[in-house]
Amino acid sequence: MPGRVLIVAPQIAPESLPWRVVADAARAEGLDAEWLAPVASENALRTRLAGGDVRLVVLVGRGESRGADHATIELASSAGPEPRAVNVRHLAGLLAAAPGLEGVVLVPRDAEGARTRLEGFSARLVDHGARAAMRWHDAIDATRARRWFAAWRDGLDWPALARLDGPGFEHAGALASARAEAGEAASAGRDAAAPAPAPTATAATATVARATAASGTAASAAPPPAPAPPSREDLAERLLASKRSEGREIRTRAFICELYVLTHGHCLAPKARLGSEFRL
Numbered sequence: 001m002p003g004r005v006l007i008v009a010p011q012i013a014p015e016s017l018p019w020r021v022v023a024d025a026a027r028a029e030g031l032d033a034e035w036l037a038p039v040a041s042e043n044a045l046r047t048r049l050a051g052g053d054v055r056l057v058v059l060v061g062r063g064e065s066r067g068a069d070h071a072t073i074e075l076a077s078s079a080g081p082e083p084r085a086v087n088v089r090h091l092a093g094l095l096a097a098a099p100g101l102e103g104v105v106l107v108p109r110d111a112e113g114a115r116t117r118l119e120g121f122s123a124r125l126v127d128h129g130a131r132a133a134m135r136w137h138d139a140i141d142a143t144r145a146r147r148w149f150a151a152w153r154d155g156l157d158w159p160a161l162a163r164l165d166g167p168g169f170e171h172a173g174a175l176a177s178a179r180a181e182a183g184e185a186a187s188a189g190r191d192a193a194a195p196a197p198a199p200t201a202t203a204a205t206a207t208v209a210r211a212t213a214a215s216g217t218a219a220s221a222a223p224p225p226a227p228a229p230p231s232r233e234d235l236a237e238r239l240l241a242s243k244r245s246e247g248r249e250i251r252t253r254a255f256i257c258e259l260y261v262l263t264h265g266h267c268l269a270p271k272a273r274l275g276s277e278f279r280l
Helices: 020-028 042-049 088-096 121-127 142-153 158-162 178-193 201-221 232-245 252-264
Strands: 004-008 032-035 054-061 063-065 071-075 084-087 103-108 132-135 170-173
Touching: 004 020, 004 042, 020 032, 020 142, 042 054, 042 088, 054 071, 071 088, 071 121, 084 088, 088 121, 103 121, 121 132, 121 170, 132 158, 142 158, 158 170
Parallel strands: 004 032, 004 054, 054 103, 103 132
Antiparallel strands: 063 071, 071 084, 132 170
16 A cells, blocks of 8 residues: 655755655655655654654664664754754654654665664664664665565565665564554454354253253242132031031021132122032
């Protein structure tokens, strides 16, 4: 996918030769190339990277190493014409915090002397937090730059980019490709949208067993059903037995009325006929 290349070249006029070939090569491969201008200072770089649309920084400049623990790269100063030396550790943190940035390419500005050729700076930047860094030998010609930008645009990994033309470029780290992240997100979306697999026989059996156990537990917790009420015949026999045990005289009308009260809640009407279903 096309991306924006930010060219950071302190104290170099934008689009000046021979550095203009870098921007021309990126644009020829469909990439948006932009110079950090008019002042390529640390604050300007931080502000521009905060936009989140820069995928690659090409830093053209000088550096100086003073032992294993101290190295600086020159950026422009907003306070005057003299460059400002920025500690590599600090610059790496700035690059690591930039959203969407995949890596940085260092291009030595001078050919004389190892102190200015940024040797070993790729590893220093990555050690202090930058995702990926690579040092080109010099301002390579337009044909080689075009090949490099085309391969990067098409997703070639960082070590392969370092070996693209002849002698390998010094490099460290690995690309955090936005295309790879997008592919992972799409894959996650497909997994989320896919229907759940049908349960296996074992899983179905376990599900039924759990449901049966839950049903049994619920049934055992329920109160027992209430006993059925006695029938009229049972009530009549109990009432009759009670009167006989007490030695009381059994009168048919009174007996029928008591039984009716037990079963209906009130006595028979005075003129109601006696039922013939009871034998005293």
